[in-house]
Amino acid sequence: MESKEIKEISQAVVSRLPRYYRYLGELKDEGVERISSQDLSRIMKVTASQIRQDFNNFGGFGQQGYGYNVELLYNEIAKILGLHSKHHLVLIGAGNLGQALANYVNFERRGFIIKGIFDQKEELVGREIRGIKVRRMEELESFIRENDIDIAVLTIPKTGAVAVADRLVRSGINAIWNFAHVDLNVPEGVQVENVHLSESLMKLSYNLNRYNLEKEL
């Protein structure tokens, strides 16, 4: 069921793919060879219908009467998520969060390789984080061009973030993983994935509060 046309996939579906990938990886590691949408639905606590709909956005990976081959499906999702090709990253902001991400080994395992780290602070420049030298911000543009960089990770305070994002875009970056608490304004075609930690914490706070209110009634 190959098709040349690229169907528009909703972000709701995309958001679920990594979770499928995680569960299928675990099943694979446990040596499970095949699984039906119903069994998977029980494990993952979603409907079997949704699972089948989701997978079928990308073509038919299953087989009637059999289910899905775990390893095949796992690999297909990896391909869909772009995990079969290597990505070169730069990390901008070598503060606590930047260092935490740089030290996160699993990214590298998945093909996300940090090539360069940048920071404004003169005292950080020249230091090494997991073997990667921290560079001056001035080198940013040339480094991106010379090292075939795919993705920029923004872990700087929001004050500088918008300006840096502009520089990134001008240097040809087309994916930004943004940890700064601002909305970046990028031209269409440049992908931004926001991780707004404080917003996530506020959501938790809301739900905690709300539940306590409900209990009182």
Add this chain to the structure above:
Amino acid sequence: MESKEIKEISQAVVSRLPRYYRYLGELKDEGVERISSQDLSRIMKVTASQIRQDFNNFGGFGQQGYGYNVELLYNEIAKILGLHSKHHLVLIGAGNLGQALANYVNFERRGFIIKGIFDQKEELVGREIRGIKVRRMEELESFIRENDIDIAVLTIPKTGAVAVADRLVRSGINAIWNFAHVDLNVPEGVQVENVHLSESLMKLSYNLNRYNLEKEL
């Protein structure tokens, strides 16, 4: 327009609240006194209709012919998000990410106060992170009970996360901010907010790839 009944609010709405809060805070800091849903919609790039619908879930904060008072709305959303009451946190896992979060001053400013830090690693125990002593995991339960802890932040590898979450629940924690790459299984009423960084990165990777594919056609 006060109402005793607690209307069920969808998580879609809840997810948008922190962003409103951020924009209103900025407007407030700029000295803007009032704003209409239409003006806000232009700034935030959402529809005015959605803004009005969202706010009206919680009561009428605006005024016909005038719009919304920025400061009032800002404070109301803070209340809704539970930012007017203090929250006591424990941080479990004093690795890179845990330290990054502990050093993130803005949480404290918003009323999220880290009271205790815990780690399994003997060599970390006794150290201080931003003035907070790292404790042994054995102390976890008693510390939670004695220090009126609200929220637990889980920044440990996924291997231990499920077991620790169980201990947290048994100690009466009812909100977990989970950075471990597992789905926690908690009883109803315990709130979990997941921050799955690798899943976020995969989503970015997907969108990057997909865009590149589309370009090729």
Add this chain to the structure above:
DNA sequence: TAGATTGTTAATCGATTAACAATC
């Protein structure tokens, strides 16, 4: 072949947007 389970169409549910009467 009979049983199982997918792929896919149709039905339902929920969220977003549009429209407009109410009202400041």
Add this chain to the structure above:
DNA sequence: TAGATTGTTAATCGATTAACAATC
């Protein structure tokens, strides 16, 4: 009062779930 803009109802759109024919 007239103009502006909310609060809210109605219409639309999209996502999820259910159902079932196709098929391994």
